[in-house]
Amino acid sequence: MAGATPLAFSRQNLPALVLEDGIFLVGGLARPASEVTTLRDVSVYRPRTDVWEVGTSMPSPRSFEGGAVVGHRIYIVGGFSRGDFASSRVWIFDGLQDEWSRAPRLLR
Known part of the structure; x- marks a missing residue:
């Protein structure tokens, strides 16, 4: 989008996931x-209104994580929680409830 509003701050090594009318x-x-700071922040871009919103933060910071959307839920899988510490944690964001919950950990 040529004229899209810029994100408030730059970030890298994260998933961009489409849930309903937003890019998370x-x-x-x-x-x-x-x-270098590992973030738990969630930013949501609404293309229809060209606005960035602050989303509900994850319970713990994560980078290099995997992400997927199934129905009205975002799944955040693995990644690094701080520095070189690999995480087996799986988080689920429920778009209807606007809240995060834990799923069973990844097998190691």
Whole structure:
């Protein structure tokens, strides 16, 4: 989108997932100055109104995670919680309830 409103801050290594009328950016890494921060933030872009919204944050930070949408739920799988610590945690965001819950951990 040529004229789309820019995101408030840059981030990387995160999934972008379409749920209903929004594009959800979940977690990832932010690099303000020389410091790298793992995020739990969720940003939601609404193309119809060209507006970014602050979504409900994940319970824990995550980067390099996998993501999928099934029905009205976003699944966030694995990734890194901080630095080099690989996580087996699976989180589910329910778009109808606007809340996160835990799913069983990944097998190691």
